[in-house]
Amino acid sequence: MDAQTPLFPSAYDMKAPAGAEGWESIYPYYVLFRPEKRAEEDGKFWFCNSQHWPTPFRPFDTIMVDFATKGLGQYNTRHLLVPPANGVDYRILNGYVYFSPIGVAPEDIEARIPQFLERAGHYYMNWDALLANWKTKVMAAIEELDAIQFEPLPEVVDVDWVKEGRGLDNTYDLFNRYDDAIRLCYKIWQYHFEFLNLGYAAYLDFFGFLKGEFPQIPDQAIAKMVQGVDSELFRPDDELKKLAKLAVEKGLSPVFESDHVDVILADLATKPGGKEWLAAWEEAKDPWFNFTSGNGFYSTDKYWIDHLDIPMTYLKDYIKRIEAGDEIMRPTDKLLAERDRITAEYREMMDDEAQAVFDQKLGLSRTVFPYVEDHNFYIEHWALGVFWRKMRQLSKLLMDQGLWDSEDGMFFLSRNEVRDVLWDYSAAWAIGTSLQGATHWPEEIRRRRGIVDALASQSPQPALNNPPEVITEPFTIMLWGITSDSIKRWVGEGSTDGALHGMAGSPGVVEGVARVLRSPDQLGELQKGEILVTPVTAPSWAPVFGKIGAAVTDIGGMMSHAAIVCREYGLPAVTGTGNASSRIKTGMRVRVDGNAGTVTILE
């Protein structure tokens, strides 16, 4: 390769797939690679964040990448002044989002250090108290969001409002409630990043120290020393297991043979012990069924609480396994003992001076790490689940007004266009005329849906332009597993043995039959002992981790969900392979080596 040719293509040379012409029109101007800025944009390295956004955006769904990148950036740049790192810039290209970390100029780093010490130091020193306060704030926001109700505008303003001299109509509340929902989503995303990068920074420090002491220590060994065993992220799955046990204890298993969740629940009400089980089920639902089988970032995400058939499928599987004599509960005592053993054995290999440093760094890592896992339940699953439920309610309400003809129509509008629609609806209602949008949106939504479908037919480029000589941005390394080595893997360097190379996410070696999944809807296809191969996994896939042999993902670092859950379940995992889900086909026999980070196709 000659020095002049960039490793990855320029955004400006990428063609949209057929049928996606004019895709730029469905996204706001500020997320596009604008022709006027070509020289500047081509000078930066962009990587596709398919870990968080594996499929193209519907216009409304860009709200999540807007708020997420802004939240990440504000904490690095304005709250904490992380010395070397500002935020991560983002652009949408052919429906996929590309990220580019914004570093701090080397000459400005020094000056930020005192501020960082004061600000971040305060968080580390007061972690538990601040975190307790965080939970209170987040719960309050969720409660406020949950209370929002969207109702169609009435035929006439309530007579009581007239008599009490309120002077305002129902459209006033409609606007406020929509704005409140967006405002609360924005608030939640800011909270999301309040602790996150601090958690990662302390962990990276611990990680680097251990790599200095033991250059060959596996990444997963370090992760195992700090990982919690009672993370709230595992609670939804644990609740299902408890419900499965209860069903077996009460002799209710035959009821669960029906294919319909409604039939099962109705049937249970008539059985002895059924009422008690139903009470436990109701108890578990709130909040633990606020759990998505996606990652919370898409309007298409399905939450358990809205789709009871999803947890019911897992539950039925657990009942079958209990009856087959499997132990399904996570052995938390054993996991904890194992964590202590690993920690003690590495510690013993250090000298006294190193041990003292180790103790201090381990202590901080263990203090901060639960947030890294737990926040995911509170924000992505619970809070965003409530947000999406409210937005779906609004979309349906507006469909009923004739603005579009499908329940998901609103998600093909941007969040600001939705405000225009609310105006259209309010004005027409007030004036006593028909909606302008009724003759505009159905056709426009069809066009946009066609574009999004066409965009999805083409995979994204892993990156754009030239990577820097070394990746130094700490959060890029931690969150996305992007290092100089992983970039080499993307362009196919260093793979002479035909094996796929990724990160050693969770230890162990397993051979088995691959099952390639592209969407959570396919989870039911997984057979016991198969190797799960997928672009990216979400925590809510936990129930299937009890029956697979290993996991392989295209995207993700040592702290990716797949790696965390696999370590928890004691399964091998190789993450960040780049393209395993396209190179491996369902039915192939593969060998997953979670120690070396390789996947070999055997036949």
Next chain:
Amino acid sequence: MKTDGRYTLSFDAIGKHDLARVGGKCASLGEMTQAGVAVPPGFAVTTDGYLAMLEQTGLRAEIERHLHGVDPEDFDALDRAAQAIRIRIRGHRIPSEVEAAIRDAYASMGGDTPVAVRSSATAEDLPDASFAGQQDTYLWVRGADAVVEKVRDCWASLFATRAVAYRERNRIPHADVNMSVGVQKMVNARAAGVAMSLDPVNGDRTRIVIDASWGLGEMVVSGVVTPDNYSVEKVLMEIIDRKISDKHVELIGDAERGETVEREVDEARRATPCLSDAQVIAVAQLAKRLEKQNGCPQDVEWAIDADLPDGENLLALQSRPETIWSQKKKDKPRNPYATGMMSIVGTLNNPYGSKR
């Protein structure tokens, strides 16, 4: 096992305080036996037996005479003297009560069981004990007469030219080094080798490195074959690296002839791993256990016995402290450890993954 406690001592009766009477090798076998590590059974012929030989036959005086006035720098003179001593030792009968004790102990192992006869010198306080006493080993010895003869050969090996030269050069009185002999049931090794509880290449204590080949482990130790090589992560007990080699010869016991024979490994087995993954982990567990027991990294000889059932067939033959890396001072980090907030700043400015 029927041992008299004076001239012979069963491995399961050897304690720490017996070191001076049984030498380093037998003491380690005794310790492992008592700690419940699977070790082939056997007994030590104590240094009392050796001393009785020296006293009752007048050998002590003979030895002194032969070495008197020999110039330690004159290798030929030294070689002649050492050879003469060895011939003299082999020329004397073992005192009858010592011989009777050896025969009784051997008989109690079951008639004419094939055994390994190994020298076990008492020079453990010396930094490099292996040169102070030549470590002779005779494999696949069978029958009481042969055992008695090999015990005497081991005693004689204390006066191998190289050992004598070493003691002369280092001014170690010859009488300070005594010889015990281990008589141990022969392992019918299907595969064997060594395990180091650190990486010998770089001293990394998080690794256990295993060399393994077909047959007895002597081929691995002497470097005649390129063994299969495994690197196991010590804490997670996961195989990190494996190199399967072409293992062209193996050393196996010939019970009829009472000796070991070298034979070609057939084509099909040569490039086949000689251990299953489970066996690799079992060997690593053994090395880890011995390191913990001895409080420092170990160099372990082990074998998989073809005659024992799976799960009970891994035997430890020897364990000794690793000497090269353990004596090196750990390189101190150039800068003192960074701690607290400044360490986090340092990490952010130069995160681990960014290093080349």
